[in-house]
Amino acid sequence: xxxxxxxxxxxxxxxxxxxxxxxxxxxxxxxxxxxxxxxxxxxxxxxxxxxxxxxxxxxxxxxxxxxxxxxxxxxxxxxxxxxxxxxxxxxxxxxxxxxxxxxxxxxxxxxxxxxxxxxxxxxxxxxxxxxxxxxx
Numbered sequence: 001x002x003x004x005x006x007x008x009x010x011x012x013x014x015x016x017x018x019x020x021x022x023x024x025x026x027x028x029x030x031x032x033x034x035x036x037x038x039x040x041x042x043x044x045x046x047x048x049x050x051x052x053x054x055x056x057x058x059x060x061x062x063x064x065x066x067x068x069x070x071x072x073x074x075x076x077x078x079x080x081x082x083x084x085x086x087x088x089x090x091x092x093x094x095x096x097x098x099x100x101x102x103x104x105x106x107x108x109x110x111x112x113x114x115x116x117x118x119x120x121x122x123x124x125x126x127x128x129x130x131x132x133x134x135x136x
Contacts, residue, residue, distance in 0.1 A: 004051060007043075008085055010128045011059035011077055015040040017125035018056045025102045026087075028054075054085065059126075077127050080107070084129035086119075092134035096120045110134075 012018035019042055022028045028044040031053055035041075039061060045053035059077060060070035076082035089095045096110050099122055107121035107129065118134040 006051060007053050007055050009055045009057055010083055010085060010124070011073075011126055012040075012042070012056040012124075013059065013074065013077065013126040015042060015056070015058075018042060019044075021104065021125050022054070022056065025099060025104060080123050080127045080129040082128070084131065086131040086133060088133045088135050090135050092118055092120060092132060095132060 019030070019033075022042075022044045023030055027047070029047050030042065030044055031050075032043040033040065039058040040056075041058070042056040043053050044056065059082075060073040065073075073082060092110050100106055105123040107123055108119075110118060110120040112118045120132050122130045122132070124130055
C-alpha cells in the first residue's frame with residue numbers, strides 16, 4: 001500500500017498577500033484559485049511535484065463557528081500558534097537569504113539543531129509558521 005500526503009491546509013487572512021508569498025517569493029505554482037462570495041481558496045505547490053499541494057484557505061469559515069471562536073482562531077494564526085508546515089530544500093542558506101530579502105518575517109536563522117537537522121523558520125503573511133529543513 002502506497003500512501004502519500006496530497007494536500008495540507010494553511011489559513012490565510014489576505015489572499016493576495018498569501019499568493020505573493022507562496023507564488024512569487026517561494027516560487028510555488030498556483031494550481032487552483034477558487035473564489036466564493038468574498039473568500040478565496042488557493043492551491044499551490046512546488047514545481048515538478050504535482051501530487052503535493054498546500055491549500056491556502058479563509059480561516060474559520062466552517063458552519064457553526066461562533067464569532068468568539070473565529071476571533072480566537074485569528075489570534076492564534078497571528079501568533080503562529082494555529083498551524084505550521086515544514087518544507088525542505090537542498091540550499092537552506094540560499095532560500096533563507098531569498099525569503100529574508102523579500103521581507104518575510106524571520107523567526108529563526110539557519111542553525112544546526114541537536115536533533116540532527118539544519119533548519120530555519122519564517123512566518124507567512126498570515127502568521128503561519130514555516131520551518132525549512134536542509135535535505136541531507
